[in-house]
Amino acid sequence: MNKEGMQAGLSQMKVYFDRSTKVLDEADSKFSPKPGMFTTAQLVAHVAQTVDWFIEGVFAPGGFDLDFEGLDKKVRAVTSLKAAREWLERACAAAEKAVDAHTEADWAQVLPEGPIMGAAPRFVIFPALTDHTAHHRGALTVYARLLGKVPPMPYMDA
Numbered sequence: 001m002n003k004e005g006m007q008a009g010l011s012q013m014k015v016y017f018d019r020s021t022k023v024l025d026e027a028d029s030k031f032s033p034k035p036g037m038f039t040t041a042q043l044v045a046h047v048a049q050t051v052d053w054f055i056e057g058v059f060a061p062g063g064f065d066l067d068f069e070g071l072d073k074k075v076r077a078v079t080s081l082k083a084a085r086e087w088l089e090r091a092c093a094a095a096e097k098a099v100d101a102h103t104e105a106d107w108a109q110v111l112p113e114g115p116i117m118g119a120a121p122r123f124v125i126f127p128a129l130t131d132h133t134a135h136h137r138g139a140l141t142v143y144a145r146l147l148g149k150v151p152p153m154p155y156m157d158a
Helices: 003-021 041-059 068-076 081-101 104-108 122-148
Strands: none
Touching: 003 081, 003 104, 003 122, 041 068, 041 081, 041 122, 104 122
């Protein structure tokens, strides 16, 4: 995968996420379909955190952060959809910078054996990010419908 493809994938991922979730607003921040599930704000924060997690982990000497309990606590502390969206903006901007900061040869290097994409080239995080984000943007469209809102199609402006 070349750097242009990585950047295009990140951009498209963000555009589709933003379109799908644009009907949600700050008043929806604390909505959760069921106690214990992520709120709207927390789910967006989880998406942002995962972008950071993949980008940071793929080059970290110790690999990916596997303290899932600690990661969950950070997400559950988010109460504002606005703050979660700002986190996602920062995470996506940092991901774009990370693509530029490394060579295509760096991105093609194989990750060490391990539970997270072990023995795969680093660039496999980009399809994984797209898939993860699509999964959660779909969940957020369900949240929107439960709130009586109609989410737009992610693939085109309406």
